[in-house]
Amino acid sequence: MSRYAHITGWGTALPEHILTNQDLEQMVDTTDEWIVTRTGIRERRIAAPDQTTATLAADAAVAALKHAGVKPTDVDLIIVASSTPEHIFPATASIVQDMIGASRAGAFDLSAACTGFIFALNMAAQAIRSGSLDTAVVIGSETISRIVNWQDRNTCILFGDGAGAFVLQASETPGGVMEAVMHSDGSGADVLMLPAGGSKIPTSPDTVAHGLHYVYMEGRPVFRFATRVMAEGTREVVKKAGLSLEDIDLIIPHQANYRILESAARGLKLPMDKFVVTLDRYGNTSTASIPIAAAEAAAEGRLKPGDKVVFVGFGGGLTWGALLAEWTGPLPDREEIHPERYRLWARLRSSGLRIRRKFLAATTREKELGG
Ligand code: UT7
Numbered sequence: 001m002s003r004y005a006h007i008t009g010w011g012t013a014l015p016e017h018i019l020t021n022q023d024l025e026q027m028v029d030t031t032d033e034w035i036v037t038r039t040g041i042r043e044r045r046i047a048a049p050d051q052t053t054a055t056l057a058a059d060a061a062v063a064a065l066k067h068a069g070v071k072p073t074d075v076d077l078i079i080v081a082s083s084t085p086e087h088i089f090p091a092t093a094s095i096v097q098d099m100i101g102a103s104r105a106g107a108f109d110l111s112a113a114c115t116g117f118i119f120a121l122n123m124a125a126q127a128i129r130s131g132s133l134d135t136a137v138v139i140g141s142e143t144i145s146r147i148v149n150w151q152d153r154n155t156c157i158l159f160g161d162g163a164g165a166f167v168l169q170a171s172e173t174p175g176g177v178m179e180a181v182m183h184s185d186g187s188g189a190d191v192l193m194l195p196a197g198g199s200k201i202p203t204s205p206d207t208v209a210h211g212l213h214y215v216y217m218e219g220r221p222v223f224r225f226a227t228r229v230m231a232e233g234t235r236e237v238v239k240k241a242g243l244s245l246e247d248i249d250l251i252i253p254h255q256a257n258y259r260i261l262e263s264a265a266r267g268l269k270l271p272m273d274k275f276v277v278t279l280d281r282y283g284n285t286s287t288a289s290i291p292i293a294a295a296e297a298a299a300e301g302r303l304k305p306g307d308k309v310v311f312v313g314f315g316g317g318l319t320w321g322a323l324l325a326e327w328t329g330p331l332p333d334r335e336e337i338h339p340e341r342y343r344l345w346a347r348l349r350s351s352g353l354r355i356r357r358k359f360l361a362a363t364t365r366e367k368e369l370g371g
Pocket residue numbers: 029030031034035038039114153154157192217218219220222223226256257284286314315316
């Protein structure tokens with residue numbers, strides 16, 4: 001019996017605070033006109049001080065689980081793709097697992113910059129299709145506002161915060177994730193990076209003084225690379241699935257720059273209305289941009305069960321990839337779930353586990369001291 005990995009739920013978490021191009025005009029030497037004509041971005045969301053990559057990820061995951069009608073306790077795997085993880089370690093996914101009370105789930109982060117969501121979706125789908133697990137939550141979540149230099153007009157105008165999540169479930173009905181392609185060219189690692197804070201250049205007063213803890217990007221080479229791989233990746237995945245571009249109902253691209261999307265559309269000889277565009281309102285939310293765009297397209301009725309959709313992205317690494325899916329929706333045995341009850345249960349469970357761990361550590365120490 002063949003197994004398929006259906007996308008059965010989706011959800012987003014978008015911070016309330018909106019930073020407009022007019023706001024940016026007060027912060028750096030730029031204009032709304034320059035930003036709109038060069039990028040298509042008009043505004044972006046900025047996380048509140050109490051919002052982090054993990055809290056946004058957990059909110060998006062819970063919304064997606066509610067949509068799919070899946071209990072957090074039925075989740076086998078959580079993958080968080082992020083360019084702004086909560087810490088170098090532990091994985092943000094582990095923190096999310098605790099926050100949503102996914103007590104049975106394994107959890108790990110996947111790092112492939114903005115392409116991360118596509119790679120994570122493919123990994124989860126392959127684990128489901130192989131029979132290794134039944135239910136996965138894949139999340140793209142970012143608080144890029146925390147690593148952007150708000151005095152650098154070359155980068156600060158581009159990015160925004162937010163999260164998007166998909167629930168993937170095993171099904172014997174054909175549909176869901178069909179094919180994917182994943183690529184990387186590490187010779188371009190230095191054109192888009194966060195230079196310091198890793199093991200090569202640990203954080204020090206010197207790295208902070210030189211601003212090495214901020215996003216570094218050489219815009220033009222990234223732009224050239226992006227315009228090439230968006231069309232190439234799309235063609236490659238469509239061919240691999242044995243389909244042609246005419247079979248594709250919708251393309252959900254990584255949202256970096258409207259000119260990159262126009263160039264991909266030209267390269268594929270497709271009209272722009274085949275592409276979902278959200279960057280005007282959210283800017284570039286890195287790994288979160290594709291699931292946010294997909295959730296919006298589904299809410300607007302642009303993405304319907306049976307549609308063939310290509311998710312295509314690129315980013316630091318350099319990395320790029322594309323994934324072709326047949327859009328499905330919740331499985332027939334969907335249950336009504338109440339996420340707020342699970343969030344409360346998750347908080348109680350987490351507090352209980354923490355108290356128990358402290359108690360055990362204290363009693364073990366007493367025993368060691370012969371007490
Ligand atoms: O997730 C992947 C992340 N990254 C990307 O996808 C980024 C890809 N690259 C891009 O989207 C574009 O390269 C940018 C939007 C970043 C820049 O657009 P561009 O058309 O490539 O501009 P440029 O870097 O060639 O700069 C043109 C001019 C420069 O001035 P001079 O040297 O010609 O006098 C810049 O200093 O525009 C200037 N400039 C700005 N002016 C006003 C750069 N940023 C700004 C700004 N406002 N914010």
